[in-house]
Amino acid sequence: MILNEELLAVQRGEQGEAMRKVLNTLVMYGEAFGADRMVKITGRMGHAVIGTGSMTWKPVFDLMEELVEGGALPRQSFTTDPRGVEPHVPMSFADRAMFKILFSNQKRMEKEWERMGIKDQNAYTCTCYMEEVGNIPEYGDILGWAESSAVSYANSVIGARCNRNSGILELMSNILGYVPEFGLLTDEGRRADWIVEVRCEKLPEPQLLGSAIGFKCVEDVPFIKGLDKWLGTELTQTVKDYLKDMGAAAASNGSVGLYHVENITPEAVKHALPEGNSLIKEDAKVFIVDDAEIARVKAGYPNPWEELKKASGAPSLAFAGCPHFSCEQLRDWTDRLAAGLEKHGNKRVTMNTIFCAAPDVSAAFAQKYPDEAAKLMEMGVTVSGLCPLSYTSNPLTDKIRIITASNKLRYYSKARFFSEKELVEIITGGWSEKWDTAGTAAEAPEEAIEGRC
Amino acid sequence: MIRKYKGRVVVPGDVIAEALVTHAGFNTLANLKTAGSFLNPKGVLQDMNNLELYGKKMPGKILCLPETIGSTTGGMVLYCASVMGVGPACMLFSKKADTLAVAGAVLTANWSKHPIVLVDDLGDDFLAEVKEGQRIHVKEDGTVLVECEGIFEAAP
Numbered sequence: 001m002i003l004n005e006e007l008l009a010v011q012r013g014e015q016g017e018a019m020r021k022v023l024n025t026l027v028m029y030g031e032a033f034g035a036d037r038m039v040k041i042t043g044r045m046g047h048a049v050i051g052t053g054s055m056t057w058k059p060v061f062d063l064m065e066e067l068v069e070g071g072a073l074p075r076q077s078f079t080t081d082p083r084g085v086e087p088h089v090p091m092s093f094a095d096r097a098m099f100k101i102l103f104s105n106q107k108r109m110e111k112e113w114e115r116m117g118i119k120d121q122n123a124y125t126c127t128c129y130m131e132e133v134g135n136i137p138e139y140g141d142i143l144g145w146a147e148s149s150a151v152s153y154a155n156s157v158i159g160a161r162c163n164r165n166s167g168i169l170e171l172m173s174n175i176l177g178y179v180p181e182f183g184l185l186t187d188e189g190r191r192a193d194w195i196v197e198v199r200c201e202k203l204p205e206p207q208l209l210g211s212a213i214g215f216k217c218v219e220d221v222p223f224i225k226g227l228d229k230w231l232g233t234e235l236t237q238t239v240k241d242y243l244k245d246m247g248a249a250a251a252s253n254g255s256v257g258l259y260h261v262e263n264i265t266p267e268a269v270k271h272a273l274p275e276g277n278s279l280i281k282e283d284a285k286v287f288i289v290d291d292a293e294i295a296r297v298k299a300g301y302p303n304p305w306e307e308l309k310k311a312s313g314a315p316s317l318a319f320a321g322c323p324h325f326s327c328e329q330l331r332d333w334t335d336r337l338a339a340g341l342e343k344h345g346n347k348r349v350t351m352n353t354i355f356c357a358a359p360d361v362s363a364a365f366a367q368k369y370p371d372e373a374a375k376l377m378e379m380g381v382t383v384s385g386l387c388p389l390s391y392t393s394n395p396l397t398d399k400i401r402i403i404t405a406s407n408k409l410r411y412y413s414k415a416r417f418f419s420e421k422e423l424v425e426i427i428t429g430g431w432s433e434k435w436d437t438a439g440t441a442a443e444a445p446e447e448a449i450e451g452r453c
Numbered sequence: 454m455i456r457k458y459k460g461r462v463v464v465p466g467d468v469i470a471e472a473l474v475t476h477a478g479f480n481t482l483a484n485l486k487t488a489g490s491f492l493n494p495k496g497v498l499q500d501m502n503n504l505e506l507y508g509k510k511m512p513g514k515i516l517c518l519p520e521t522i523g524s525t526t527g528g529m530v531l532y533c534a535s536v537m538g539v540g541p542a543c544m545l546f547s548k549k550a551d552t553l554a555v556a557g558a559v560l561t562a563n564w565s566k567h568p569i570v571l572v573d574d575l576g577d578d579f580l581a582e583v584k585e586g587q588r589i590h591v592k593e594d595g596t597v598l599v600e601c602e603g604i605f606e607a608a609p
Contacts (some may be wrong), residue, residue: 024563028559029552029556032463033552049526049529056486056488056489056490056533056537059537060534063532063564109590146525147525148525151525156605165556166525166528166556166557167528167529167530168556206500218478218522219520219522251523252524255520255521256522262572302501302502304501336527346559364580379528384495389524395487395492411483411523412483412486
């Protein structure tokens with residue numbers, strides 16, 4: 001790899017041993033992908049994936065300390081992923097005690113982040129690109145971010161350029177101010193390997209469509225056709241939210257770091273112009289998603305409750321907002337719950353229900369929609385900035401039945417997946433036997449089981 | 454019988470260990486999120502979506518796989534697993550390794566005393582032929598010897 005004068009000085013150790021090791025790490029990383037130069041990060045802020053002070057991540061915090069002590073500090077401010085738990089979330093004494101042990105490095109981690117220049121105390125969210133949070137890159141910006149859903153959003157919806165960097169490497173990129181140029185940073189790396197044709201009868205739920213795409217395309221770049229029929233061609237907040245959830249599912253169920261949506265996402269729009277470059281590879285494969293495919297994917301999810309003493313029965317905890325909700329999603333889900341409760345003649349949700357959103361987004365929601373925020377509280381819903389993935393790393397939560405409409409949470413925990421519509425129905429109307437086999441392999445047709453991804 | 458393959462070296466090393474094989478993407482976070490802690494001190498793999506590996510122990514083994522998938526904590530989790538002594542000794546990829554796996558191996562090579570050896574681009578035949586429990590010898594130059602019968606010393 002050819003280094004410029006600034007980086008050659010770092011390599012000679014002129015900025016200390018820690019910086020030299022940071023550079024060597026990033027060079028070795030880049031060379032593995034054929035990068036022949038480092039390019040400057042142009043984004044205004046960084047984003048890191050470490051927000052929970054998990055005891056198992058002690059080596060990471062030791063490394064962070066080593067970097068700080070060695071004078072290797074980020075060049076710009078940054079946001080980071082959510083905390084694992086918040087004090088106002090209802091939980092048992094045993095849960096609280098277990099979290100204290102599991103997240104015993106939280107204070108240490110937050111202290112290191114402060115020393116490194118984190119944006120502020122509210123900077124803990126996976127949706128840093130929300131307007132209220134303010135870490136929004138520009139089209140074409142070079143980033144060194146981590147967090148699969150944020151990388152996917154920045155690449156696809158915003159048109160910034162970022163590889164799927166790992167935790168720690170995103171920090172080192174921010175420290176050096178450079179990233180190796182390869183993959184999704186290059187024009188060629190952003191061309192689509194797949195054409196995904198959505199031929200459903202109605203708009204599929206984003207978390208299910210994303211899951212189907214993730215399973216099929218894995219790490220490739222898909223060009224998705226057919227969504228503009230329902231979503232239109234403008235990147236409204238509703239459309240951004242749909243893409244956020246779809247992208248997160250594709251990134252966690254596979255490892256899709258970039259997708260294009262015909263007539264909607266910026267590079268796809270540019271590609272359609274007469275002067276636009278071709279965004280689809282000549283040998284791109286075709287994947288058709290219809291209602292049967294969506295049903296097949298959903299039916300293929302394992303039932304995580306089979307490990308519990310009783311595989312069926314009423315859940316006691318529901319999560320929505322993974323990735324974190326936008327302000328408009330909080331309002332929309334409040335309306336959905338209100339309608340559901342009215343239908344079932346209930347006043348409060350039937351189980352402990354947590355909606356997750358960035359602290360700045362929750363504050364904006366309370367300010368912008370005070371009636372809905374009050375209604376949500378009255379219905380018994382807790383709004384929190386926690387990360388449900390981290391929250392469910394508590395083994396005590398493995399012993400209870402959790403439901404979610406998040407495909408990312410489904411993948412990383414023993415939470416059972418239901419569609420958004422089903423989730424609202426269960427939260428507001430309560431559990432009944434029909435849900436025991438709903439949407440699972442047990443009720444899927446034989447060919448669907450055979451064809452599962 | 455010894456089968457011989459040649460791959461591209463990302464992190465070099467000489468390792469002899471038992472194979473652990475997955476034909477689906479390896480979700481590092483889903484598999485290792487509590488590995489090395491008092492909850493899972495033996496590094497038992499936990500991804501319920503990957504039944505080839507679910508419930509098996511990984512420490513010290515040679516993980517044979519097509520790619521890693523999922524959360525961008527992946528490299529960081531591999532680094533932690535390595536430092537805590539519950540990581541794989543080596544990762545052998547049939548395809549080109551992905552950014553998260555390379556990040557993990559590169560982090561261990563630069564910042565840990567126990568680097569994870571990583572060789573990739575071994576080809577689809579490698580993953581089709583290698584079986585769980587077989588002994589594998591990975592050499593510094595990316596040569597991979599899989600013991601089907603007999604011993605490594607008999608290899609050409």
